[in-house]
Amino acid sequence: MARDEESALIWTRPEPRTRRPKFTREQIASAALAIADAEGFAAVSMRRIASELGAGTMTLYYYVRTKDELVALMDDALMGEVLVPAEEFPTHWYDALTAVATRTWDVLIRHPWALHSLQSAPLGPNNMRHFEQSLAAVADTGLDAADKFALLGIVDDYVHGSVLRACAPTVSGETVEEALRYAENLVATGEFPQIQALFGGDVPREDSRHAYAQAVDVASARDRFLRGLSALLDGVAARMNLSLPPS
Amino acid sequence: MARDEESALIWTRPEPRTRRPKFTREQIASAALAIADAEGFAAVSMRRIASELGAGTMTLYYYVRTKDELVALMDDALMGEVLVPAEEFPTHWYDALTAVATRTWDVLIRHPWALHSLQSAPLGPNNMRHFEQSLAAVADTGLDAADKFALLGIVDDYVHGSVLRACAPTVSGETVEEALRYAENLVATGEFPQIQALFGGDVPREDSRHAYAQAVDVASARDRFLRGLSALLDGVAARMNLSLPPS
DNA sequence: GCGTTGTTGGTACGCCGTACCAAAGCTTGG
DNA sequence: CCAAGCTTTGGTACGGCGTACCAACAACGC
Numbered sequence: 001m002a003r004d005e006e007s008a009l010i011w012t013r014p015e016p017r018t019r020r021p022k023f024t025r026e027q028i029a030s031a032a033l034a035i036a037d038a039e040g041f042a043a044v045s046m047r048r049i050a051s052e053l054g055a056g057t058m059t060l061y062y063y064v065r066t067k068d069e070l071v072a073l074m075d076d077a078l079m080g081e082v083l084v085p086a087e088e089f090p091t092h093w094y095d096a097l098t099a100v101a102t103r104t105w106d107v108l109i110r111h112p113w114a115l116h117s118l119q120s121a122p123l124g125p126n127n128m129r130h131f132e133q134s135l136a137a138v139a140d141t142g143l144d145a146a147d148k149f150a151l152l153g154i155v156d157d158y159v160h161g162s163v164l165r166a167c168a169p170t171v172s173g174e175t176v177e178e179a180l181r182y183a184e185n186l187v188a189t190g191e192f193p194q195i196q197a198l199f200g201g202d203v204p205r206e207d208s209r210h211a212y213a214q215a216v217d218v219a220s221a222r223d224r225f226l227r228g229l230s231a232l233l234d235g236v237a238a239r240m241n242l243s244l245p246p247s
Numbered sequence: 248m249a250r251d252e253e254s255a256l257i258w259t260r261p262e263p264r265t266r267r268p269k270f271t272r273e274q275i276a277s278a279a280l281a282i283a284d285a286e287g288f289a290a291v292s293m294r295r296i297a298s299e300l301g302a303g304t305m306t307l308y309y310y311v312r313t314k315d316e317l318v319a320l321m322d323d324a325l326m327g328e329v330l331v332p333a334e335e336f337p338t339h340w341y342d343a344l345t346a347v348a349t350r351t352w353d354v355l356i357r358h359p360w361a362l363h364s365l366q367s368a369p370l371g372p373n374n375m376r377h378f379e380q381s382l383a384a385v386a387d388t389g390l391d392a393a394d395k396f397a398l399l400g401i402v403d404d405y406v407h408g409s410v411l412r413a414c415a416p417t418v419s420g421e422t423v424e425e426a427l428r429y430a431e432n433l434v435a436t437g438e439f440p441q442i443q444a445l446f447g448g449d450v451p452r453e454d455s456r457h458a459y460a461q462a463v464d465v466a467s468a469r470d471r472f473l474r475g476l477s478a479l480l481d482g483v484a485a486r487m488n489l490s491l492p493p494s
Numbered sequence: 495g496c497g498t499t500g501t502t503g504g505t506a507c508g509c510c511g512t513a514c515c516a517a518a519g520c521t522t523g524g
Numbered sequence: 525c526c527a528a529g530c531t532t533t534g535g536t537a538c539g540g541c542g543t544a545c546c547a548a549c550a551a552c553g554c
Contacts, residue, residue, distance in 0.1 A: 008422045012429045019500050019551050045541065056503030058543080067542065116363055119415035123426055128433060128442070135441035145445050149462070153412065154475035161408025165400065168366035175255045179370055182259045186375060194382035195375070198392050215396070227486070228401035232475075235482030239474070266520050266531050292510065303534030305512080314511065495554100502549070510541065518533070524526085 010069045011123055016062060023053060025063050029073035033111075036074065041113030046070075071117045076124030078114050081107045083129055089136070092245040094233055096137035100130075101159050105225055108159075109218065112167035115160060141242050151236060158232055159225075166221040180208055257316045258370055263309060270300060272310050276320035280358075283321065288360030293317075318364045323371030325361050328354045330376055336383070339492040341480055343384035344398075347377075348406050352472055355407075356465065359414035362407060388489050398483060405479055406472075413468040427455055 007013045015025045031052045035044050046067060050057040064070045082104050090096045108114055121127055134152045143151065171179050184205075187196050199208060214220050237244055254260045262272045278299045282291050293314060297304040311317045329351050337343045355361055368374055381399045390398065418426050431452075434443050446455060461467050484491055 007425060009418075009425055009429060012425065016500070021501065046543080047541080050503090058503050058505095058545095059501080061543070062501060062503095115411070119412065122415065123418075123429065125433070128430075128439065132439045132441050135445060139441060148445070150471050150474065153471055154409075154478065157408035157412055157472075157475065158405045158479070159408065160411055161404035161406065162401075164362070164407055164411065165366065165404055168369065171256075171370075178254060178256055178259065182256060182370065183375075186372070192375065192379045194379050194386060198382060198395070224397050224400055225404075227397065228404065228479075228483075231401065231482035231486045232405070232479045233482065234485055235478035235480065236475075238481055238485075239478045263532070268532060293512080294510080297534090305514095305534050305536095306532080308512070309532060309534095498551100498553085500549105500551080502547105504547085505545090507544085508542100511539100513538085514536090516533105516535085518531105520531075521529090523528085 009123065010064065010072060011125065013065075021062075023055060023059070023063065025073055026077075027053065028060060028063055028070065029077045032070060032074050033077055036113045037111060041116060044071075044074075068120065072121040072124060075114065075118055075121040076126045078107065078111055078118075079121070079124060079126035079130050083126070083133060089133075091140070093138045093141050093242065094237065094245045097134075097155055097233060098229060100134055100137055101155055101229055102226070104130075104156075104159050105163060105222070108163040109166060109222075112163075115164050115167065118160070141240070143240065143242075147240060151240065154236065155229075155232065158228065162221075162225045162228065166218065166225070170216045176209065176212065180205055180212075183208075256370065257311065257319060258372065260312075268309075270302060270306070270310065272320055273324075274300065275307060275310055275317065276324045279317060279321050280324055283360045284358060288363060291318075291321075315367065319368040319371060322361060322365055322368040323373045325354065325358055325365075326368070326371060326373035326377050330373070330380060336380075338387070340385045340388050340489065341484065341492045344381075344402055344480060345476060347381055347384055348402055348476055349473070351377075351403075351406050352410060352469070355410040356413060356469075359410075362411050362414065365407070388487070390487065390489075394487060398487070401483065402476075402479065405475065409468075409472045409475065413465065413472070417463045423456065423459065427452055427459075430455075 028049060032044050032049050035048060035052060046060055047057045049070075050060055060070070064073070082100075084099050084103050088099065090099055108118075131152075134156075135148060138148050138151055141148070141151075183195075186192060187199070190196075234244075236242070275296060279291050279296050282295060282299060293307055294304045296317075297307055307317070311320070329347075331346050331350050335346065337346055355365075378399075381403075382395060385395050385398055388395070388398075430442075433439060434446070437443075481491075483489070
């Protein structure tokens with residue numbers, strides 16, 4: 001026993017399979033994913049996953065060393081969804097990056113829990129494939145390795161930040177009224193002239209409520225995301241002397 | 248009793264003060280902040296904060312309804328640090344936004360725990376001040392309210408995304424070697440031609456380790472952040488027909 | 495068949511957030 | 525100056541968490 005000191009990375013530790021085990025890491029991850037999507041990330045507990053699978057709680061620990069590792073599996077499973085099918089892959093770097101970023105945004109927005117733990121699976125195979133695909137997207141730029149790295153990082157950062165805010169918890173129901181009343185009082189102190197000006201002279205509360213609803217709306221969040229992405233890519237193209245797409 | 252049905256927002260609920268209480272919300276928040284900075288966000292528990300203050304655990308619940316509210320207080324306290332002193336505030340929108348974004352980045356990077364809960368205090372007074380300041384930054388753009396909103400959102404998104412990745416947990420020590428060996432094996436499968444090309448023919452492991460160290464380094468992360476920010480602002484300026492600073 | 499060992503899962507420990515409620519002490523009316 | 529009545533304190537307890545430890549079970553090689 002203990003002939004092989006076990007790897008610290010789950011990706012290099014083989015999953016059990018010498019004597020047909022009842023489960024697989026993939027099953028476990030997808031059960032966890034289903035719970036997270038249905039009831040939120042907080043509902044994902046080892047006991048809960050196990051009972052969903054009809055397993056004993058501790059059995060999971062034979063497939064995974066800690067809950068963090070399990071979360072890493074969840075994240076990597078998500079990254080699998082992010083991959084853009086080869087046939088949809090544009091040739092020009094600008095379009096290709098846009099496609100990758102947009103798909104990433106669309107997937108992450110449907111799994112709001114992901115960002116609280118993303119980055120925990122930086123080496124997962126699907127994350128590697130995403131990275132590979134991102135590199136392919138900028139292959140025709142002629143940039144050197146470091147600049148490609150920087151470019152992809154910047155775009156990823158923006159995507160994640162955008163999702164992060166779009167997923168932010170929002171007040172709802174009666175609390176909206178209360179928040180508006182509170183904001184009105186704050187503005188009335190005179191400490192916030194810019195905000196006051198923004199909501200011009202005497203904006204009725206109905207308008208503010210509408211503005212709030214739109215700020216929270218997913219569709220307009222996606223719109224903001226796309227506008228920002230284009231601006232970002234434009235700017236990067238100029239700074240790095242890259243061509244823009246023909247369109 | 249229960250004459251006033253208590254507000255759902257902590258910001259509108261007055262803190263206890265009719266009969267000199269022992270603590271203040273501010274004290275509690277700053278104790279929590281100290282713990283988070285010293286030992287990580289996970290170490291912040293109600294019991295821990297209370298014992299740090301020499302209080303009974305349940306006493307905290309007289310100042311705060313739930314732990315989430317307490318976290319909101321922490322976040323808002325952080326946002327206080329983010330405010331740019333008036334005398335350092337540039338006049339041109341490009342420089343002003345850069346100043347605000349950079350300061351935000353610098354503060355958040357020192358409190359890596361913040362992003363897991365930021366957005367939980369969207370209405371906190373310091374967050375409002377930050378918003379006010381951001382609006383002041385773009386006051387001279389002549390944009391309408393919706394466009395200002397969009398512009399600020401895009402920049403904030405990028406800042407948060409950048410911090411998020413810069414704070415991502417990184418492998419360290421012996422695990423680095425293991426990760427490199429793992430990556431080498433993956434690349435050797437031929438499934439990752441782009442990655443293979445990036446690390447050119449036969450990059451020695453020493454170089455890869457160096458590349459990794461640099462990717463993780465905070466200073467170069469800040470550098471990437473600033474480059475991306477400039478690109479973003481350039482792009483936005485072009486798309487929204489805004490002037491660039493004289494410099 | 496038996497021994498080996500991969501696989502399962504029960505029990506238990508020390509954390510967590512917080513509901514409930516009794517005690518303590520400030521403040522005011524008399 | 526005392527009593528009443530409130531604000532403020534904090535003890536106890538409950539259900540849940542991650543997981544260490546370890547006994548039992550079952551699949552395979554011989």
